[in-house]
Amino acid sequence: MIHTTLPFFYPLLKLRFPSISADHVIVTYGQDIYSRQNLPKALVAHELTHTLQQKNKLYGLWWWVKYLISADFRMSQELEAYRAQYQWVCNNEKHNKHLWLDNMAYDLARFYELEITPTEAKNLIK
Numbered sequence: 742m743i744h745t746t747l748p749f750f751y752p753l754l755k756l757r758f759p760s761i762s763a764d765h766v767i768v769t770y771g772q773d774i775y776s777r778q779n780l781p782k783a784l785v786a787h788e789l790t791h792t793l794q795q796k797n798k799l800y801g802l803w804w805w806v807k808y809l810i811s812a813d814f815r816m817s818q819e820l821e822a823y824r825a826q827y828q829w830v831c832n833n834e835k836h837n838k839h840l841w842l843d844n845m846a847y848d849l850a851r852f853y854e855l856e857i858t859p860t861e862a863k864n865l866i867k
């Protein structure tokens with residue numbers, strides 16, 4: 742289910758990832774997706790990957806603790822999600838795939854406190 746509100750732990754996310762904003766962030770918790778903006782299908786593919794990773798709200802809580810603490814875990818989960826998103830784009834919006842890849846690489850390098858460059862992110866996603 743997609744909610745237009747924010748999850749209860751959003752303040753924690755904002756503390757950990759200062760560059761996110763409430764109007765643009767997309768958060769998955771268990772099987773629920775929280776986003777104030779309409780989600781393009783490519784982004785749904787990304788978030789659906791996180792619902793599979795989290796399974797339910799109980800495991801999802803543990804997933805979020807690990808996600809906040811461990812950059813390695815965060816990188817592994819986001820790479821899986823960005824690769825699923827890129828695969829969706831390659832299958833459905835092939836003409837836009839370079840633009841999508843540039844934007845995804847920029848986001849991965851910018852918002853997750855992973856200390857990688859957009860170029861490194863691009864090579865990891867594709």
Ligand SMILES: [Zn+2]
Nearest residue numbers: 787791819822
């Ligand atoms: Zn993600």
